[in-house]
Amino acid sequence: MQHGKYRFIVGFLALPLGLYALFVVWPFIQSIYYSFTDWTGLSPEFKMVGLDNYRRMLDDEIFWKSLQHSLMFAVVLPLVTISLALFFAFMINVGGRRRKGGPVISGVRGSSFYKIVYFFPQVLSIAIVALLFAFAYNPDSGAINSFFRGIGLDGLQPLWLGDPDLALWCVMAVLVWSTVGFFVVLFSAGMASIPADLYEAALLDGAGRAATFFRITLPLLWDTVQSGWVYMGILALGAESFAVVQIMTTGPGGPDYSTTVMVLYVYQKAFRDGQAAYATTIGVALLIVTLAFAAVVMRLGRRERLEY
């Protein structure tokens, strides 16, 4: 049964892997090469400068700030998003009270409506979401502060994106809002494949919602949760954090560098300051951070496979 399997796989994958090597891996190697030069991105001339860019990076205060913020994104965002999504998905699919004559396992009342509500932000482009929230956070006429005024909290008028202590959290909240729906759907699909008789058995044994969740749902969903975690972390390190930071806290990078992230810094160095080589250096650092993040999540998440 095993015989010839690898040859088969290789045969199938040769072409896509070739394309992949050419269009993805090769540019990568090239960018790493550029990180050892003084290329500006605006002229064909450059020379090798060895490790100068790396040395400079280690002395660069803004680089360290952006690294710190990127790590925050990679740790906090998946944690919050996935916990919320797990909770929502559980309530939609499993957490409902048992109703007479209904199925044994069901979601809370109105769960199909909630599903749409949660998923809705997914159909909006992240740029639109960021713009919408930039308006909502407007301290003068934005929705949030107007709401506070409306309920009589006149004294409570935070500056939101204008406050270095709040700005990063404001930006992260938007990402949670916009991505949680995807994971609700992902986890709902995972929960749907858990056999109902497991839940029936648990119910017969008198398990409550919490016990059902921690003893049955979460363990059986572990693989999905783990890949979701990696996926979310990569999003948070890359494109999504760039979009929200660039659009919402355009200082850019927030008051006193409070929201700057690595991708944004790469972009600014390459396309504003004409320092493409230094930008690729930060890009290499970002690559290392991303790889390390995935490795850590995979290692920490390793646990016994559960069969059902």
Add this chain to the structure above:
Amino acid sequence: MGSHSENIGSDKNGSVGVGRRDLIKRSAALGLISVPTMSFLSACASSGGGDEDKAKAGKKTAKNPLAVNETAQMEFVLFDGGFGKEYAEDAVKIYEKAFPDANVKFSATQKIQSTLQPRFNQGTPPDLIDNSGAEQMDMGVLVGKNQLADLTPLLDAASYDDPNKKVRDTLRPGIVEMGQFDGDPVWIMYYAYTVYGVWYSQKALDSLDATYPETWDEMLAVCEKAKKKGIAGWTYAGKYPYYLPFSLYPMIGKVGGREVLDAIDNLEPNAWKHPAVKACFDAYYELFKKGYILKGTPGLDHIQSQTAWAKGKALFIPNGSWVENESANVIPADFDLAVSAPTGIDSSDKMPFGTIWASGGEPFVVPAKAKNTAGGMEQLRIMLSEASSKNFTSKVKSLTAYNGGTDGITLTPGLKSGVAALDKAGENVVNPRLQDWYVQLQKEKIGVSGLGEMMAGRLTPAEAIKKIQGYADEAAKDTSIKHYKHQ
């Protein structure tokens, strides 16, 4: 888990071969490689270009002082921004008429850098570029890497309207110097002419029974008057606090003299520690301390702050002359927009009231490796004629580098007030260069992390100065950026 599940389990996950878990692991590892930030950079992989196919020079005549090759192709790429592209198209038509055998390629884009960066890297840039907008290419780098042509031949050529006058003599003061970085070559021709200062509604000021304040005590008095009526004195683009210098820098110049601003531009040690800087920072900080700044301003972007100001929530806003066009749809018809040179401290200031920041905008460059540099310059010469300049001013409500050219045009209130402010300023026009010499230092460091933090009340003026001086010292030491000095 349950014993009955083996039959499902074995074909779904397979205890043999590549499991789902491994696949996830592998695909995650591969997915990582597509970290989106890097590969695009190398898309512009560089390759050398040659000078082999430059257009041959044409015949130099009175009508063709730059000796443009009459049949050579000329390519012109324009930034399609707030000023639109009509003015350039009109100028291109004149070029085509003068050189009917030349093939002119004109295009307008907002994506200057993404369109042109690869072409610079390949050594095949167009002949004339309006290098402007959010995707402006860094001029310092372009100059430092010898990518731009010296425009001196253009400046010394006869002007389009009067063969006895050089182009150089038809320009507003300071325009030529702005296009220099160090030494004589002129790399950039700024076509628009921007007046920076304090913008306000004359009507609002009249309703307070006030005139524009000339000293800081008067400024505070006007703000107090406004506050009693529930109007804030000031607002500014809180998310982009680098709009504050539009009135703050000329104020520093007025209080301490031009040399203070020059020292700052030259990144001289302790330039920011000059007493004039401290006095002006203190003055602005007082606006915050006395509650004269519109609430929430540090969280507003430029559009939001301009809108609040146009709605009459605040009296004054530091801005540039583009604000008239940019806010056209929120400024009420009877607003009576006006601009003033910044308020000073008192009568002991070094320069008179009226000292204003005005400088070129819309930078046009001719690449050194362009095939038809003479054609690119000729196109600029056409644009700097009186007729083209008038056409620009009447179409987009902005002045041009051409000195004059406003006769016979009905000026909008803001433009009119800008012209009057320039007349009043006379020789007292200052032009701080931080914003085109050191973009990151000016915008992020001094602007956002220094002035922005101070005006939000999170730094005292003394702390802000110390922080900004630190940033300036860092920039002075940074070998990765090119340094410039006032001549």
